[in-house]
Amino acid sequence: MSALEKAESTVFVASGMYAAVAMLSALVPAGGHIVTTTDCYRKTRIYMENELPKRGVSMTVIRPADMDALQNALDNNNVSLFFTETPTNPFLRCIDVELVANMCHSKGALLCIDSTFASPINQKALTLGADLVIHSATKYIAGHNDVIGGCVSGRDELVSKVRIYHHVVGGVLNPNAAYLILRGMKTLHLRVQCQNNTAMRMAQFLEEHPKIARVYYPGLPSHPEHHIAKTQMTGFGGVVSFEVAGDFDGTRRFIDSVKIPYHAPSFGGCESIIDQPAIMSYWDSKEQRDIYGIKDNLIRFSIGVEDFEDLKNDLVQALEKV
Structure with missing residues (x-):
């Protein structure tokens, strides 16, 4: 993993979520x-x-592309760290890593990129100036929808602090999971290249379909950060993600009608996975959905390694139910 990310060091842990928790706990001081x-x-x-907040840590939340808000936060707070995904979940917004790295470093702040959606095949954030990269290895790294794990990569000086925290708190990756991740990484480049190609074709197809209201994919010129993605990513x-031209029930009928993708809240595996966030990850809070723009008709579609025509035909028949 260190070779893939061009990192000095990597620590593997029990899950992607724990990787984020361990990184934040080890590197953000109390009161930071x-x-x-x-x-x-x-x-x-x-x-x-x-x-x-229980450790006195405060937070500024900005829109992904709002660099003025980032600069304002850096100017008016003693910022320890900027932690962001790129591409983000679920709208696949992209952050200019080189730009924000320079902004953060000029104020003494660290930059950590969650690169799970990109994988190290499509993006190497450390080479663009990030201090740390984390992955949910559950997704593309392992790649078979059958294991949970996470990792933190970066300069040894920083990863060592995460490793020390990790050794005290736990969250250890079990040996069988380590084996499954090693197995999955042997085909990482093949899987991701296949998924890049199929997802690009699918995004183009969906954007032209009359029953699709909007498509979110950084490879499309219509994406707000397409210009950033094409300069810092080698694949998209x-x-x-897309919004069906229908209401909650019409979108649910679409989800219930697809035959190939599994219904599950993950991504990055050989099998395609599809979910409607309004009844999956955001099922409990319409207020939260509204705040973050999660509409009832939003779909997140993780492309597997199946044939494009099979997937397309499946979506076409399912969209007839909308």
């Missing part, structure tokens, strides 16, 4: 201040909102 983005994995945000990933 962090900056993060509105679009991100929900459980990461819940941890930062609910648990970090295997996840396509």
Whole structure:
């Protein structure tokens, strides 16, 4: 993993969520201040909102592309760390890593990138100036929807602090999971290249379909950060998010009608996975959905390694139910 990310050191842990928790706990001091983005994995945000304040850690939340807000946060707070995904979950917003690295470092702040959606095949954030990169190895790294794990990569000086915290607190990756991750990494480049190609074709197809209201994919010129993605990524990933031209029930009928993708809240595996966030990850809070733009008709589609025509035909028949 260190070779893939061009990192000095990597520590593997029990899950991607624990990788984020261990990194934040080890590197953000009590009373520190962090900056993060509105679009991100929900459980990461819940941890930062609910648990970090218990250590006196405060937080500024910015829109992913709002560099003025980032500069304002850096100017007016003693920021310890900027933690962001790129691409983000679920709208696949992209952050200019080189730009934000320079902004953070000029104020003495660290930059940690959650690169799970990109994988190290499509993006190497450390080479762009990030201090740390984390992955949920559950996703593309292992790649078979059958194991949970996470990792933190970066300068040895920083990863060592995470490792020391990890050795005290636990969250150890079990040996069988380590074996499964090693097995999965042997085909990482093959899987990701296949998923990049199929997802690009799928995004283009969906954007032209009359029953699709909007498509979110950084490979499309219509994406707000397409210009950033095409300069810092070598592929645009295997996840396509889109909004069905229908209401909650019409979208649910679409989800219930697909035959190939599994219904599950993960991504990055050989099998395609599809979910409707309004009844999956955000099922309990319409208020939270509204704040973060999660509409009832939003779909997140993780492309597997199946044939494009099979997947397309499956979506076409399912969209007829909308």
